[in-house]
Amino acid sequence: MASLLELRAVSVAFADRSGTLTVLADSLDLGLRTGRLHCVAGPLGSGKSSVLRVAAGLLRPTSGTVAWNGEDLAALGEDAVASRRAAHIGYVDQEATLLGHLSVLENVLLPAVPRRRGAELQGRAHQLLAEFGLAEVASARPAELSPGERRHVALARALLLEPPLLILDEPTTGLDRASADAMIAVLGAQRADGRALLVASADQALIDAADVRSTLGGGIR
Numbered sequence: 001m002a003s004l005l006e007l008r009a010v011s012v013a014f015a016d017r018s019g020t021l022t023v024l025a026d027s028l029d030l031g032l033r034t035g036r037l038h039c040v041a042g043p044l045g046s047g048k049s050s051v052l053r054v055a056a057g058l059l060r061p062t063s064g065t066v067a068w069n070g071e072d073l074a075a076l077g078e079d080a081v082a083s084r085r086a087a088h089i090g091y092v093d094q095e096a097t098l099l100g101h102l103s104v105l106e107n108v109l110l111p112a113v114p115r116r117r118g119a120e121l122q123g124r125a126h127q128l129l130a131e132f133g134l135a136e137v138a139s140a141r142p143a144e145l146s147p148g149e150r151r152h153v154a155l156a157r158a159l160l161l162e163p164p165l166l167i168l169d170e171p172t173t174g175l176d177r178a179s180a181d182a183m184i185a186v187l188g189a190q191r192a193d194g195r196a197l198l199v200a201s202a203d204q205a206l207i208d209a210a211d212v213r214s215t216l217g218g219g220i221r
Protein backbone atom coordinates (compact mmCIF):
# COMPACT_ATOMS: atom_id res chain seq x y z
CA MET A 1 0.00 0.00 0.00
CA ALA A 2 1.28 3.49 -0.85
CA SER A 3 2.22 5.85 1.98
CA LEU A 4 -0.43 8.39 2.94
CA LEU A 5 2.31 10.96 2.52
CA GLU A 6 5.65 10.66 0.81
CA LEU A 7 8.34 13.30 0.37
CA ARG A 8 11.23 12.27 -1.85
CA ALA A 9 14.42 14.36 -2.07
CA VAL A 10 12.44 17.47 -1.16
CA SER A 11 14.38 20.71 -0.94
CA VAL A 12 12.94 24.07 0.05
CA ALA A 13 14.90 27.26 -0.55
CA PHE A 14 13.99 30.94 -0.56
CA ALA A 15 15.89 33.82 -2.10
CA ASP A 16 16.03 37.01 -0.02
CA ARG A 17 15.83 40.52 -1.54
CA SER A 18 19.50 40.51 -2.44
CA GLY A 19 19.05 37.18 -4.23
CA THR A 20 20.95 35.16 -1.62
CA LEU A 21 19.50 31.65 -1.41
CA THR A 22 18.64 30.16 2.00
CA VAL A 23 18.19 26.39 1.90
CA LEU A 24 15.78 25.30 4.63
CA ALA A 25 15.35 21.64 3.76
CA ASP A 26 17.87 19.77 1.67
CA SER A 27 16.90 16.51 0.01
CA LEU A 28 14.44 15.47 2.72
CA ASP A 29 12.89 11.98 2.51
CA LEU A 30 9.84 11.12 4.57
CA GLY A 31 7.20 8.41 4.31
CA LEU A 32 4.17 8.38 6.58
CA ARG A 33 1.80 5.47 7.08
CA THR A 34 -1.36 5.02 9.08
CA GLY A 35 -0.95 4.93 12.87
CA ARG A 36 2.39 6.78 12.88
CA LEU A 37 3.49 10.12 14.31
CA HIS A 38 6.35 11.86 12.52
CA CYS A 39 7.88 14.98 14.02
CA VAL A 40 9.80 17.61 12.07
CA ALA A 41 12.10 19.14 14.66
CA GLY A 42 14.62 21.95 14.49
CA PRO A 43 15.39 25.36 15.94
CA LEU A 44 13.52 28.60 15.34
CA GLY A 45 13.44 29.54 11.67
CA SER A 46 14.93 26.24 10.49
CA GLY A 47 12.09 25.64 8.02
CA LYS A 48 9.67 23.37 9.93
CA SER A 49 6.56 25.30 8.86
CA SER A 50 7.75 25.43 5.25
CA VAL A 51 8.20 21.63 5.17
CA LEU A 52 4.69 21.17 6.58
CA ARG A 53 3.26 23.56 4.00
CA VAL A 54 5.01 21.55 1.28
CA ALA A 55 3.58 18.29 2.72
CA ALA A 56 0.10 19.85 2.78
CA GLY A 57 0.40 20.91 -0.87
CA LEU A 58 0.27 24.60 0.09
CA LEU A 59 3.81 25.35 -1.09
CA ARG A 60 5.63 23.76 -4.02
CA PRO A 61 9.06 22.36 -3.13
CA THR A 62 12.07 23.90 -4.86
CA SER A 63 12.91 20.35 -5.98
CA GLY A 64 11.79 16.81 -5.18
CA THR A 65 8.37 15.16 -5.15
CA VAL A 66 5.39 15.08 -2.81
CA ALA A 67 2.81 12.30 -3.10
CA TRP A 68 -0.45 11.56 -1.27
CA ASN A 69 -1.56 7.92 -1.52
CA GLY A 70 1.06 7.44 -4.22
CA GLU A 71 -0.27 10.32 -6.33
CA ASP A 72 2.39 12.89 -7.29
CA LEU A 73 1.05 16.39 -6.60
CA ALA A 74 3.13 17.84 -9.46
CA ALA A 75 0.91 15.92 -11.89
CA LEU A 76 -2.28 17.49 -10.50
CA GLY A 77 -3.81 20.92 -11.12
CA GLU A 78 -4.46 23.31 -8.22
CA ASP A 79 -8.16 22.42 -8.03
CA ALA A 80 -7.40 18.70 -7.88
CA VAL A 81 -4.83 19.28 -5.12
CA ALA A 82 -7.36 21.39 -3.17
CA SER A 83 -10.15 18.79 -3.41
CA ARG A 84 -7.84 15.92 -2.47
CA ARG A 85 -6.46 17.97 0.43
CA ALA A 86 -9.98 18.54 1.76
CA ALA A 87 -10.64 14.80 1.85
CA HIS A 88 -7.18 13.62 2.86
CA ILE A 89 -5.66 16.17 5.26
CA GLY A 90 -6.61 18.00 8.40
CA TYR A 91 -4.17 20.93 8.61
CA VAL A 92 -3.71 23.31 11.54
CA ASP A 93 -1.29 26.20 11.07
CA GLN A 94 0.98 27.55 13.76
CA GLU A 95 -1.51 30.20 14.92
CA ALA A 96 -4.43 27.71 15.01
CA THR A 97 -6.50 30.62 13.74
CA LEU A 98 -10.20 30.62 14.67
CA LEU A 99 -12.82 33.07 13.41
CA GLY A 100 -13.60 35.36 16.35
CA HIS A 101 -17.16 36.28 15.33
CA LEU A 102 -18.27 32.64 15.18
CA SER A 103 -18.99 30.33 18.10
CA VAL A 104 -16.74 27.39 18.96
CA LEU A 105 -19.25 25.00 17.33
CA GLU A 106 -19.49 27.12 14.17
CA ASN A 107 -15.69 27.19 13.92
CA VAL A 108 -15.55 23.38 14.11
CA LEU A 109 -18.23 23.16 11.39
CA LEU A 110 -16.39 25.46 8.93
CA PRO A 111 -15.07 22.61 6.71
CA ALA A 112 -18.71 21.47 6.23
CA VAL A 113 -19.85 24.80 4.77
CA PRO A 114 -18.60 24.49 1.15
CA ARG A 115 -19.97 20.93 1.06
CA ARG A 116 -23.39 21.90 2.46
CA ARG A 117 -23.06 19.15 5.04
CA GLY A 118 -23.56 21.31 8.14
CA ALA A 119 -26.66 19.53 9.43
CA GLU A 120 -25.20 16.09 8.77
CA LEU A 121 -21.94 16.91 10.57
CA GLN A 122 -23.42 18.67 13.63
CA GLY A 123 -23.38 15.39 15.57
CA ARG A 124 -19.73 14.77 14.78
CA ALA A 125 -18.80 18.35 15.77
CA HIS A 126 -20.55 17.92 19.13
CA GLN A 127 -18.90 14.53 19.60
CA LEU A 128 -15.42 15.99 18.96
CA LEU A 129 -16.02 18.87 21.35
CA ALA A 130 -17.21 16.42 24.02
CA GLU A 131 -14.16 14.22 23.42
CA PHE A 132 -11.91 17.22 24.06
CA GLY A 133 -13.86 18.32 27.17
CA LEU A 134 -15.27 21.34 25.35
CA ALA A 135 -19.00 20.50 25.26
CA GLU A 136 -19.79 23.27 27.75
CA VAL A 137 -18.17 25.98 25.62
CA ALA A 138 -19.73 25.05 22.24
CA SER A 139 -21.64 28.35 22.15
CA ALA A 140 -18.79 30.50 23.48
CA ARG A 141 -16.66 32.76 21.28
CA PRO A 142 -12.99 31.74 20.82
CA ALA A 143 -11.80 34.79 22.81
CA GLU A 144 -13.46 33.35 25.92
CA LEU A 145 -11.29 30.20 25.75
CA SER A 146 -7.77 29.48 27.00
CA PRO A 147 -4.97 29.03 24.42
CA GLY A 148 -5.04 25.25 25.03
CA GLU A 149 -8.81 25.10 24.49
CA ARG A 150 -8.48 27.13 21.28
CA ARG A 151 -5.87 24.71 19.96
CA HIS A 152 -8.20 21.80 20.70
CA VAL A 153 -11.02 23.59 18.83
CA ALA A 154 -8.72 24.02 15.81
CA LEU A 155 -7.87 20.32 16.03
CA ALA A 156 -11.57 19.40 16.21
CA ARG A 157 -12.14 21.49 13.07
CA ALA A 158 -9.30 19.64 11.32
CA LEU A 159 -10.86 16.30 12.33
CA LEU A 160 -14.43 17.10 11.27
CA LEU A 161 -14.22 15.39 7.87
CA GLU A 162 -12.27 12.44 9.33
CA PRO A 163 -9.07 12.86 7.29
CA PRO A 164 -6.59 9.97 7.45
CA LEU A 165 -3.67 12.42 7.76
CA LEU A 166 -3.23 15.29 10.25
CA ILE A 167 -0.59 17.98 9.65
CA LEU A 168 -0.14 20.17 12.73
CA ASP A 169 2.28 23.07 13.02
CA GLU A 170 3.64 23.39 16.57
CA PRO A 171 0.48 22.07 18.27
CA THR A 172 1.85 22.69 21.80
CA THR A 173 3.48 26.09 21.29
CA GLY A 174 2.20 28.78 23.65
CA LEU A 175 0.61 26.24 26.01
CA ASP A 176 1.57 25.65 29.63
CA ARG A 177 3.07 22.21 30.37
CA ALA A 178 -0.24 20.66 31.53
CA SER A 179 -2.12 21.85 28.42
CA ALA A 180 0.76 20.79 26.19
CA ASP A 181 0.76 17.31 27.76
CA ALA A 182 -3.03 17.10 27.31
CA MET A 183 -2.56 17.92 23.62
CA ILE A 184 0.18 15.28 23.27
CA ALA A 185 -2.20 12.71 24.84
CA VAL A 186 -4.93 13.67 22.34
CA LEU A 187 -2.47 13.29 19.45
CA GLY A 188 -1.47 9.86 20.81
CA ALA A 189 -5.15 8.85 20.85
CA GLN A 190 -5.50 9.95 17.22
CA ARG A 191 -2.49 7.84 16.30
CA ALA A 192 -3.97 4.86 18.19
CA ASP A 193 -7.18 5.37 16.15
CA GLY A 194 -5.11 4.77 13.01
CA ARG A 195 -4.55 8.34 11.88
CA ALA A 196 -1.15 9.41 10.52
CA LEU A 197 0.26 12.60 12.01
CA LEU A 198 2.94 14.95 10.77
CA VAL A 199 3.82 17.61 13.34
CA ALA A 200 6.43 20.35 13.54
CA SER A 201 7.70 21.00 17.02
CA ALA A 202 10.52 22.24 19.19
CA ASP A 203 8.78 20.76 22.27
CA GLN A 204 11.00 17.92 23.51
CA ALA A 205 8.04 16.02 25.00
CA LEU A 206 6.28 15.94 21.64
CA ILE A 207 9.52 15.13 19.80
CA ASP A 208 10.00 12.20 22.22
CA ALA A 209 6.41 11.00 21.63
CA ALA A 210 7.01 10.67 17.87
CA ASP A 211 7.76 7.37 16.11
CA VAL A 212 10.09 9.07 13.63
CA ARG A 213 11.86 12.42 13.65
CA SER A 214 13.36 14.55 10.90
CA THR A 215 15.66 17.17 12.31
CA LEU A 216 16.16 20.02 9.87
CA GLY A 217 19.83 20.62 9.37
CA GLY A 218 20.57 17.45 11.32
CA GLY A 219 19.26 14.55 9.20
CA ILE A 220 16.82 11.84 10.31
CA ARG A 221 17.08 9.78 13.45
Ligand SMILES: Nc1ncnc2c1ncn2[C@@H]1O[C@H](COP(=O)(O)OP(=O)(O)OP(=O)(O)O)[C@@H](O)[C@H]1O
Nearest residue numbers: 014015024042043044045046047048049050051094
Ligand atom coordinates in the same frame (compact mmCIF):
# COMPACT_ATOMS: atom_id res chain seq x y z
N1 LIG B 1 7.56 32.67 1.41
C1 LIG B 1 8.79 32.94 1.87
N2 LIG B 1 9.64 33.73 1.17
C2 LIG B 1 10.87 33.99 1.61
N3 LIG B 1 11.38 33.48 2.75
C3 LIG B 1 10.58 32.70 3.48
C4 LIG B 1 9.26 32.37 3.08
N4 LIG B 1 8.71 31.55 4.03
C5 LIG B 1 9.67 31.36 4.96
N5 LIG B 1 10.78 32.04 4.63
C6 LIG B 1 12.03 32.06 5.39
O1 LIG B 1 12.28 30.78 5.89
C7 LIG B 1 12.63 30.83 7.27
C8 LIG B 1 12.09 29.61 7.95
O2 LIG B 1 10.68 29.71 8.01
P1 LIG B 1 9.76 28.60 8.65
O3 LIG B 1 8.57 29.33 9.18
O4 LIG B 1 9.53 27.50 7.67
O5 LIG B 1 10.66 28.03 9.84
P2 LIG B 1 10.21 27.39 11.24
O6 LIG B 1 11.27 26.40 11.61
O7 LIG B 1 8.82 26.88 11.16
O8 LIG B 1 10.27 28.63 12.19
P3 LIG B 1 9.61 28.83 13.65
O9 LIG B 1 10.22 27.81 14.54
O10 LIG B 1 9.99 30.23 13.98
O11 LIG B 1 8.13 28.66 13.45
C9 LIG B 1 12.03 32.13 7.77
O12 LIG B 1 12.84 32.70 8.77
C10 LIG B 1 12.01 33.01 6.55
O13 LIG B 1 13.18 33.77 6.52
